[in-house]
Amino acid sequence: MATSAPDSAPVYYPAAPTSLVRPGIISAAFTLIAAGVAIYLGHPVFAVFFAVGVVAVLVNAKMVTLAVARVAAEEDPRKKLLAVNSALRLGVITVLALAAAFLVRPDGLGVMFGLAVGQVVLVLNTVIPVMKGLRKQI
Numbered sequence: 001m002a003t004s005a006p007d008s009a010p011v012y013y014p015a016a017p018t019s020l021v022r023p024g025i026i027s028a029a030f031t032l033i034a035a036g037v038a039i040y041l042g043h044p045v046f047a048v049f050f051a052v053g054v055v056a057v058l059v060n061a062k063m064v065t066l067a068v069a070r071v072a073a074e075e076d077p078r079k080k081l082l083a084v085n086s087a088l089r090l091g092v093i094t095v096l097a098l099a100a101a102f103l104v105r106p107d108g109l110g111v112m113f114g115l116a117v118g119q120v121v122l123v124l125n126t127v128i129p130v131m132k133g134l135r136k137q138i
Contacts, residue, residue, distance in 0.1 A: 018065055020058055023118075023125045027054045030117050038110070045107035049100060053114020056093050061122055063089060 031054050035047035064086065071082045097115055100108040 017125060017129055020061060023061075023121050024058055026121050026125070027058065027118050030054070030121065031114070034110075034113070034117075043107050045104065046110040049104070049108055049110030050114040050117075051110075052100075053097065053111040053116075054118040055114075056097070056111075057115055057118030057122060060089060060093060 031047075031051050034050045035044075038044060038047040038050065067082060067085050071077050071079075093115070097111040100111045102108065
């Protein structure tokens with residue numbers, strides 16, 4: 001029979017990975033696959049827009065990391081500054097992606113697909129190691 005841990009045990013939250021090397025490699029692989037399919041189907045411009053979307057996600061992730069480090073280093077960190085910074089950056093990315101999607105139809109939709117795939121890769125790259133770390137505690 002297993003006994004449960006005492007309630008006074010300290011809670012340990014595993015560190016989330018912040019390196020963009022692994023997500024960059026995985027995203028590059030997805031980009032190459034998408035480019036191969038797009039070129040095979042006769043839409044090479046879609047592949048370019050897909051790559052632009054993936055790069056935008058990775059650049060945004062790096063900018064978020066830098067912004068969080070900058071705000072956390074302040075003597076009196078303000079969450080509002082971080083929220084405004086993120087909202088502004090995401091707004092610019094969204095407007096540019098929508099403009100590409102509408103102005104260069106149908107290949108411009110590659111930006112949206114690239115943004116989606118890049119975001120899924122980033123989220124899974126963060127969530128899976130944290131979930132594994134939490135599972136080891138049990």
